Amino acid sequence: MPLINVKLIEDVFTPEQKKQMIEKITDTMVEIEGENMRSVTWVFIEDVKQGDWGIGGKTLKASDVHSLQKGQAA
Amino acid sequence: MPLINVKLIEDVFTPEQKKQMIEKITDTMVEIEGENMRSVTWVFIEDVKQGDWGIGGKTLKASDVHSLQKGQAA
Amino acid sequence: MPLINVKLIEDVFTPEQKKQMIEKITDTMVEIEGENMRSVTWVFIEDVKQGDWGIGGKTLKASDVHSLQKGQAA
Amino acid sequence: MPLINVKLIEDVFTPEQKKQMIEKITDTMVEIEGENMRSVTWVFIEDVKQGDWGIGGKTLKASDVHSLQKGQAA
Amino acid sequence: MPLINVKLIEDVFTPEQKKQMIEKITDTMVEIEGENMRSVTWVFIEDVKQGDWGIGGKTLKASDVHSLQKGQAA
Amino acid sequence: MPLINVKLIEDVFTPEQKKQMIEKITDTMVEIEGENMRSVTWVFIEDVKQGDWGIGGKTLKASDVHSLQKGQAA
Numbered sequence: 001m002p003l004i005n006v007k008l009i010e011d012v013f014t015p016e017q018k019k020q021m022i023e024k025i026t027d028t029m030v031e032i033e034g035e036n037m038r039s040v041t042w043v044f045i046e047d048v049k050q051g052d053w054g055i056g057g058k059t060l061k062a063s064d065v066h067s068l069q070k071g072q073a074a
Numbered sequence: 075m076p077l078i079n080v081k082l083i084e085d086v087f088t089p090e091q092k093k094q095m096i097e098k099i100t101d102t103m104v105e106i107e108g109e110n111m112r113s114v115t116w117v118f119i120e121d122v123k124q125g126d127w128g129i130g131g132k133t134l135k136a137s138d139v140h141s142l143q144k145g146q147a148a
Numbered sequence: 149m150p151l152i153n154v155k156l157i158e159d160v161f162t163p164e165q166k167k168q169m170i171e172k173i174t175d176t177m178v179e180i181e182g183e184n185m186r187s188v189t190w191v192f193i194e195d196v197k198q199g200d201w202g203i204g205g206k207t208l209k210a211s212d213v214h215s216l217q218k219g220q221a222a
Numbered sequence: 223m224p225l226i227n228v229k230l231i232e233d234v235f236t237p238e239q240k241k242q243m244i245e246k247i248t249d250t251m252v253e254i255e256g257e258n259m260r261s262v263t264w265v266f267i268e269d270v271k272q273g274d275w276g277i278g279g280k281t282l283k284a285s286d287v288h289s290l291q292k293g294q295a296a
Numbered sequence: 297m298p299l300i301n302v303k304l305i306e307d308v309f310t311p312e313q314k315k316q317m318i319e320k321i322t323d324t325m326v327e328i329e330g331e332n333m334r335s336v337t338w339v340f341i342e343d344v345k346q347g348d349w350g351i352g353g354k355t356l357k358a359s360d361v362h363s364l365q366k367g368q369a370a
Numbered sequence: 371m372p373l374i375n376v377k378l379i380e381d382v383f384t385p386e387q388k389k390q391m392i393e394k395i396t397d398t399m400v401e402i403e404g405e406n407m408r409s410v411t412w413v414f415i416e417d418v419k420q421g422d423w424g425i426g427g428k429t430l431k432a433s434d435v436h437s438l439q440k441g442q443a444a
Contacts, residue, residue, distance in 0.1 A: 001234075001275055001287065003299070003338075004247075007118070007225040017254055018422060019429060024250045025226075026427035032239055032246070034291045040277070042299075042338075044377070044423040046120070046416070052092060053118040053223055055262070057100035059093060065223065069256045075201055075213065077155040077225070077264075078173075081414070086149075087181070094180055099152075102172045106165055108217045114203070116225075116264075120416070126388060127149055127414040129188070131396035133389060139149065143182045151373070151412075155266070166348060167355060174353035190373075190412075192303070192349040194268070194342070200240060201266040205248035207241060229340070268342070274314060275340040279322035281315060297423055297435065299377040300395075308371075313402050320398045321374075328387050328394070330439045336425070349371055351410070361371065365404045 002029055003042050010047035011062040018045050076103055077116050084121035085136040092119050150177055151190050158195035159210040166193050224251055225264050232269035233284040240267050298325055299338050306343035307358040314341050372399055373412050380417035381432040388415050 004025055008018075022043045029041050050061045078099055082092075096117045104112050124135045152173055156166075170191045178186050198209045226247055230240075244265045252260050272283045300321055304314075318339045326334050346357045374395055378388075392413045400408050420431045 001229065001231050001270070001277075001282065001338075001340075003229040005227045005229075007223065007227075009223050012223075013255070015421065020254055021251065022422075022424035022429055023427045024254070025247055026424060028246045028250050029243065030427075032242055033235070036291055036293045037287075038426040040290070041427070042297075042423070042425055043427070044297075044299075044418050046418060046422070048118050048120060048223070051089065052096075052120070053116070054096035054100060055116055055223075056112040057097045057104075057115075057117070059096055060223065065259075068262070069258055071258045075155065075157050075160075075196070075203075075208065075264075075266075077266075079153045079155075081149065081151040081153075083149050091180055095177065098176045098180070099173055102176050103169065106168055106172070107161070110217055110219045111213075114216070116223075118223075122149070122414050122416060125385065126392075126416070127412070128392035128396060129149075129412055130408040131393045131400075131411070131413070133392055134149065139185075142188070143184055145184045149412075149414075151414075163347065170348075170350035170355055171353045174350060178353075186352040189353075190349070190351055190371075191353070192344050192371075192373075194344060194348070196266050196268060199237065200244075200268070201264070202244035202248060203264055204260040205245045205252075205263075205265070207244055270340050270342060273311065274318075274342070275338070276318035276322060277338055278334040279319045279326075279337075279339070281318055297377065297379050297382075297418070297425075297430065301375045301377075303371065303373040303375075305371050309403070316402050317399065320402070321395055324394045324398050325391065328390050329383070332439050332441045333435075336438070344371070351371075356371065361407075364410070365406050367406045 001040060002033065004029065006043065006045045008045060008047055009053050009060060009062055009065055010049055012065045021045065075114060076107065078103065080117065080119045082119060082121055083127055083134060083136055083139055084123055086139045095119065149188060152177065154191065154193045156193060156195055157201055157208060157210055157213055158197055160213045169193065223262060224255065226251065228265065228267045230267060230269055231275050231282060231284055231287055232271055234287045243267065297336060298329065300325065302339065302341045304341060304343055305349050305356060305358055305361055306345055308361045317341065371410060372403065374399065376413065376415045378415060378417055379423050379430060379432055379435055380419055382435045391415065
């Protein structure tokens with residue numbers, strides 16, 4: 001505790017970006033809670049398969065999220 | 075918000091059935107909450123590996139669920 | 149299995165609406181998976197406290213969601 | 223998507239600290255994924271009751287976590 | 297890691313029973329994974345509100361579960 | 371209900387060990403809650419990918435956990 005779970009759609013982010021998420025979210029939490037809490041601050045990522053995540057009922061592929069990142073309508 | 079998470083055993087349902095689940099659960103939620111909530115209604119599915127789900131301690135494979143669907147004892 | 153988890157913000161919906169969500173999501177799932185799966189279709193709702201859910205970093209109270217439902221900017 | 227869930231023990235952090243967690247984790251994610259993803263970056267916090275979280279089988283109260291924060295053995 | 301999450305309906309079990317669950321599930325895990333893993337074995341319990349859990353669409357109160365425990369139809 | 375979710379890092383445990391976790395956690399729960407609750411006691415395991423779990427910001431591979439099991443620093 002604290003425990004942070006991040007859900008992403010698979011193949012949207014690179015392994016390097018996922019590593020950054022884990023490191024930076026941990027640092028962010030430790031800034032708020034204090035350095036002594038670092039060893040009990042756990043962050044883990046889970047990938048949801050492409051097509052298995054719907055926003056407003058519309059399912060998303062990695063390419064849809066990439067379009068969204070570029071400011072194009074998904 | 076609302077956020078709906080569906081856990082299934084992998085290989086029990088087809089991609090088409092999973093797409094239907096996402097669309098129809100979204101529609102069901104929107105009927106209750108109002109159409110303006112559609113864009114913030116998220117539904118995502120996660121598959122649990124065959125053999126990694128136990129009911130009463132008995133682990134299930136996709137074939138066990140298919141038997142259950144047909145009304146045969148799993 | 150299947151297992152459906154619904155996360156809401158507390159005090160947005162009435163107990164009657166929550167009951168409808170459980171019943172209608174179950175019915176929706178059973179339509180897709182077959183009537184024999186009804187007894188192993190579980191739906192449960194969890195409330196997140198007001199102020200503890202952020203969209204784009206902006207935290208939401210029940211009143212914000214009610215505004216959104218009416219088509220007013222949250 | 224992305225969806226970030228933070229689990230804490232209740233009464234360890236103040237409402238202001240929880241608000242900071244939501245804002246800063248969102249900002250951290252947006253730095254990695256790009257500003258266009260902000261509106262679909264959701265962060266929500268759930269509190270676990272005191273005594274209902276065990277590390278190595280030893281259950282924790284808020285006071286135990288406060289001791290840990292100060293560098294005292296929990 | 298490992299991380300074990302237990303969901304119950306509130307007011308079904310006593311605090312003492314919940315403490316036992318945390319201790320005994322931890323011991324069970326440590327028997328399988330080895331004693332060195334104890335400190336990174338986390339077990340936490342979350343309560344779902346009465347009426348917010350449905351089996352086959354039928355919502356359950358604590359009294360329904362107590363009937364089930366006694367072998368009476370819920 | 372009860373519902374128990376176990377998160378592991380993939381490739382740390384064998385299929386046989388995972389089967390034991392499901393069986394023994396179920397038995398542990400049934401000892402506390404009573405034998406009549408067995409059929410509504412569900413345990414399922416989810417694997418998190420190697421490298422996607424961080425403790426204190428340090429990501430773990432299966433080999434790190436194996437070192438930890440042997441009492442070597444991860």
